[in-house]
Amino acid sequence: MQNASIINSAVVTIALLDQDGNILSINSALERLFETTSDEMYGKPFANLLSGQMVEYFARSDEAEKVFNYRGEIEVVLKSGAWIALDVGVNAWTTEEGLLRYTVVMRDITDRRRIENQLRETQHRLEVALTGAQIGVFDIDVHTGHSIVSATWKVLMGLDPELDNDVQQEWKSRVHPDDRMMIAEADKACIEGRAERSTTEYRIKAPDGPWRWMRSDAVAVARDKHGVALRLVGIQADITERVKDKEDLRASEAQFRSAIEDAPVGMAIVDTNGKFLQVNQSLAYFAGVSQSQSMTESFLRMTHPDDRGAVMNEISRLLAGQVKSFHKETRYINSNGTVIWGLLSVAIVRDSRDRPRSFVVQVQDLTEMRKADLLKRQFVSTISHELGTPLTSINGAISLVLNAMKGDVSEKARRLLSIAQTNCDRLILLVNDILDIEKNAAGELQFYPVQAEITKMINDAVAANAPFAAQYDVAYDFNSPKGAMSVSVDVNRFQQVMTNLLSNAAKFSTRGSRVEIAVRRVKAGILISVTNQGSGIASDFSPKVFAPFSQQDSSETRANGGTGLGLHICRLIVERMGGTIGFDSVPNQSTTFWFTVPAEGSVEADRVA
Incomplete structure (x- = not known):
């Protein structure tokens, strides 16, 4: 009776079975779990509770030498339709009368199994994420030097994920000799607590020969009482393409800056506040200063005061994204105070987020061209006026002859005079057209709306x-x-x-x-x-x-x-x-x-x- 009381009050589920695996008794914990009673289950196969599982095990009871204890985990569907996971232990024993009996002890491990499944799912997702991002994870025991690494870490190293290599030794043998000291110093600073993390970029030898660039970022996750790290956990990523892109970008920027410096026209890079970041020799010569002096000037300061407003309006349009560049003939003040002309071309440079970063400025010296244009306009204007006056007189004289002396002029003479008048009219129109064009070019063409x-x-x-x-x-x-x-x-x-x-x-x-x-x-x-x-x-x-x-x-x-x-x-x-x-x-x-x-x-x- 005392044993029955103990079994009945046990937290785990317990059943007593005969030699055929039929139920002799079950405790209250098992009754609650399976929503049944001892009377209802008496004499019935225990395998019925387990959805038919373990039938083969109890079938061996006729052959004593084949009877053995059992321990395993099984999943069972309850009457309600819910599933549970059980840790099942079966102990076979013999009574004093020589009868075979089984004691079954079961623990409900459903919650544990659910957590394990969730952990496996989380681990799978993590592996997928690491694989997609090509990130390897490592965990190093600082004292033993033993490393635990993810499958993606092995892939990054060119190793078979299924093989159990000495990864720490493999890694050390592949690191570029020139980078080993730098990695050791970063790790040491982190281990000793002088640095929060160990972050390094280094080269490693790929199995197929070329050097690859890696970036490692590790932190100490446990320290002893002296503050010395016990473990370093971190991630590693292949940054070869990123390093190559940076090198290409540096080479491109160097080439661009060299092109600016060697350009035969004035060129500069100006920040969004108007300060020169780079000025080439041609632009410094245009402004009449040295390159070092020009770097202390602002872009607008060298612009003629009367033209600064118009240039600022165009700059505002650039910053607002209304235009990508503009071209404008602009006046500048030379270092000796002389007004000089230049064709200003400005383009805006934006970063990856489309934010204004700087301006590329080009100034082509138009001073001599402007002087030549002025001389040309003066010459054309003078010639046009010099031609216009006699042409008008000639045209008037021909008209007078044709109209006032009509009867005194022969038909042949009238025809020649008409031709002369027509061509004189054409010359007058040509002179007037040329004068209009020159006036427009000089901004002197008047309009009275x-x-x-x-x-x-x-x-x-x-x-x-x-x-x-x-x-x-x-x-x-x-x-x-x-x-x-x-x-x-x-x-x-x-x-x-x-x-x-x-x-x-x-x-x-x-x-x-x-x-x-x-x-x-x-x-x-x-x-x-x-x-x-x-x-x-x-x-x-x-x-x-x-x-x-x-x-x-x-x-x-x-x-x-x-x-x-x-x-x-x-x-x-x-x-x-x-x-x-x-x-x-x-x-x-x-x-x-x-x-x-x-x-x-x-x-x-x-x-x-």
């Missing part, structure tokens, strides 16, 4: 150019828009553009055709278009249409004459008035030249055509 009604200005232009069109048997058609359209333009410059476009349209139209003039509102303001029917513009000449002195090489062009400056001047005028100009041409069909001028209340444009 006023509010004007677009329809009236176009009607005036059509009326003024109608006689010219009649010479080519061409007429103008202007479809006046409904309602008033007011624009802000220089009326005379507007008429200059219209005269160029209308005269060109007439000259290059098919005889007997009509030139159509149209006006409509667009997003950019008011669009004026002039369309003629004729041979059109060749596609290979299209990019040159608005270039100065450009003429399409054709018999028609040569017959109609011209200087090739008209459309170039039209573009200068339109852009100065805040508009745009362009054209669309279908060879041997039609050509439309159009331009826009700003207007209040503009609406979304249809396709410009």
Whole structure:
């Protein structure tokens, strides 16, 4: 009775079985675990509780010599459907009467098994992460020198993960001789507590021959009472590609800096505060100082005060990411106080996070070019004025002869005088065009914008150019828009553009055709278009249409004459008035030249055509 009481009160589950493995009794712990009773289970096979497991074990009871004790772990599904893990121990014994009996002792190890499974899953995930990141883990016993390493550490070392090598000795034999002292010093400082961790980058010999770069980072996880480390645990990673990238970057930066230093034009690297980080000899010479002196100056300080605002505006656009670079003719102050000109080109350099890092600055000396341009403009202006005055006199004299002395001049003489007058008119136009171009280049082309009604200005232009069109048997058609359209333009410059476009349209139209003039509102303001029917513009000449002195090489062009400056001047005028100009041409069909001028209340444009 005392034994029964002890068994019944035991925390572990206990069962007593007969020689066939049938239940004779079970304790209360087993009843609670399997949700059953002794009476219900009496005489039934114990294997039934274990989902049929251990049947073969109890079947050996007929052969005494084959009976043995058992110890193992099994998983069982309960009535509720839940599974549990059991540590099962079976002890076979014989009664005084010689009967075979079994005592079964079981412990519920479900929680332990669950934790083990979680640990295995965590370890598996860690191994996957380490493998993916190519990171090896090591744990070194400082006193014995014995190392425990992860499989990824072995892979990094070129070792078979399944082999049990002396990894510490293998590692030591592979480290580059020049790096051994550095590693030993770092480890010693960490072991003695003089450093929090041992971090080193070193070379190691790969099994296939080349040297690989490794980075090791270890910490002490246990120390004795004297503060000396007992174990070092750390990670190791292959950084060969990173080291190679750094070396390539250093070589690239050195090459870039060398290119700046040796450049024949002024170049510099400037930080975001305007301080020079590098200045080459050419830029120092441009500023009239030595390279060492220039390094003490700021970029803006050498810029002419009147130009600093404009340069700062462009710098602000660079910093805001609106542009990647800009080019601007800028004045500078030489060390002797002389104003010098340079073509400033600035590009921004950003880091991997797109943050401004520095500026690459180039300054091309334009001082002599500016002087030459000034002399050229003065020469052209002088020549143009010198030609303009006598040409006007000659033209007036020819007109006087043709009109006042009409009856006294022979037909042959009149024809020669008409040719002279035509060519004189062409020369006057050429002189005026050249003067306009030079004035624009010098910033002296004057504009006097006023509010004007677009329809009236176009009607005036059509009326003024109608006689010219009649010479080519061409007429103008202007479809006046409904309602008033007011624009802000220089009326005379507007008429200059219209005269160029209308005269060109007439000259290059098919005889007997009509030139159509149209006006409509667009997003950019008011669009004026002039369309003629004729041979059109060749596609290979299209990019040159608005270039100065450009003429399409054709018999028609040569017959109609011209200087090739008209459309170039039209573009200068339109852009100065805040508009745009362009054209669309279908060879041997039609050509439309159009331009826009700003207007209040503009609406979304249809396709410009």
